[in-house]
Amino acid sequence: MVTITDIAEALGITPSTVSRALAGNPRVREETRQAVLEAAERMGYERNVLASNLRRGKSDIVGIVVPRINREFFSNLISGAESILGQAGYRAIICQTHEELDTEIKALHTLRLHRVAGVFFSHCIEATDSSHVLPALGRIPLVQFDRVFRDLPGAKIVGANFEGAYEATTHLILSGYKRIGTLAGYLHTEVYSDRLRGYRKALEDNGIPYDQSLVFPDSIFRETGYASCHMAIDAGCDALYCAGDYAALGSLDALREHRISVPDDFGLVGTANEFFTELTNPSISSVGQRPYDMGREAAIAFLESREGVTVIPMELHIRQSSNRNNIWLK
Amino acid sequence: MVTITDIAEALGITPSTVSRALAGNPRVREETRQAVLEAAERMGYERNVLASNLRRGKSDIVGIVVPRINREFFSNLISGAESILGQAGYRAIICQTHEELDTEIKALHTLRLHRVAGVFFSHCIEATDSSHVLPALGRIPLVQFDRVFRDLPGAKIVGANFEGAYEATTHLILSGYKRIGTLAGYLHTEVYSDRLRGYRKALEDNGIPYDQSLVFPDSIFRETGYASCHMAIDAGCDALYCAGDYAALGSLDALREHRISVPDDFGLVGTANEFFTELTNPSISSVGQRPYDMGREAAIAFLESREGVTVIPMELHIRQSSNRNNIWLK
DNA sequence: CTGTTAGCGCGTTCAA
């Protein structure tokens, strides 16, 4: 491995000068700089980023901690963040927690040991509060997105969950569904409690009493959505706002089993606008979060050391599962 | 930041001893070790991995370079690799190339600058040969998977593409389809040329002449699959083996537009067993690669510095799109 | 079992 010392020896100068020339320091003669650059090129020099980072006391690596990377939402969010971070010279270590608290703590801690420049973080379902984060992460700059803890320092990028759920529920009401329940997700997590509030407000603004017995929490996966939808059917629901697309998918499974016609006899709206929502039969209406923009915003907030909460609008994509009598499309 | 020197001073010993105690070196008195561990804990010491890696001349970070992380195949492969690497104390930097050669070269080069311990690599579509890899990567240990270049050093983990395509095509033949074409993918890439060979062999073993005009290359995305399927229909095909699931999905779009009934009048088999293949209407049969196992194998090959090619079997998942007259299921 | 010495490769004083 070629070092700046090797270059210095070859040129009969000192490592300091080489270092300056390579760093673009103006206090070095143009002639010398050219000689150094030429020699570096010729000898195949590559800066040792480890040593450089150690000396400067900073790293050009950031960590991204998400529950899973095989979700359209998170993978697009990562792409959005990388598009900004890459330009700024940062690389990302991506960690999956698989929704497990243990794994999450280990990931945060490892990133801290690596002295990363910052951590982008969306917490897992098993994490019911933020108490584990700062002990594991220390004083590393934190940017949270989507699933955020309000009581932690640093920037927070969130979707307009209240408004999105409000719009989705209103859409179901306007479509003529009468007994609208919700697969509400994990209510200890803000994204889900916000969505529940939006759902409730939409009902009340339309003169429909909020009925606790139509709220089915803790189901965001296909299997749990399937089970909860069965309960919703038993409770007499004719529509569901699901706080996640996988739960909506499970609901579709249950409705098919019951031979209930969607959207004629049952309306369905999911959340996240996953790729597959467009492909099912019937396709699934969904409120989407614009993850790519959220990732970009998170990266910008990090680069500018901005604090505070940024809210990104959500968009309702109406598809077959709530398009009763074709009133919305075609 | 607390360093080993701080601990040493607090205990009236030298940094070396602290380092040894922390590293679990047996050449240190149990009593001393306890004192060090206790002090480290109390003072909130955290090892500086950068410094440690610099000194030891090795890194505990590996790079994973893939075209995209929002594919079931790649995300599961990454999960599989991480499951092994994590146990061995390695962390992964994940890089997406978005199928662009430029991005791929930059990713490899950045990983080299970071002196990662190894690189796991599946090349992008734009890379038609391996000439850019070693110049960008240098002497960093390389493990390739799925889309591999044979002429590069290091381990290679590949799916049984020939056999998988052979099985898929045979399945279409046995289902009674007569004019079977293929959306063959990019034939400069081995996974795709292997699949084409498997397709061809299956035809020939069943007495069906191989017809070049039924081979439609360069389509692995939904849009290009859609376009190629139109051409296949025009060419009189009544079935397609697609070397990718997204191309199969695009084919379904085209067939729906033509009001051609699948699987009654047209058979379809894709490749990769993406999550969505199960959800479409009709659902899409697909040959899957067992990505989680491939990731594990890749990680093991890296840890054991194993060279050579490892082949992972593929599995045909028969779904509606090729289940003519219900002869395969139910 | 522990201390001394000597760097890993780089960047940044301070002098000259």
Add this chain to the structure above:
DNA sequence: TTGAACGCGCTAACAG
């Protein structure tokens, strides 16, 4: 404009 000297935090060789 350049050089000399030092140290980031840690580990490893060699003594003792």
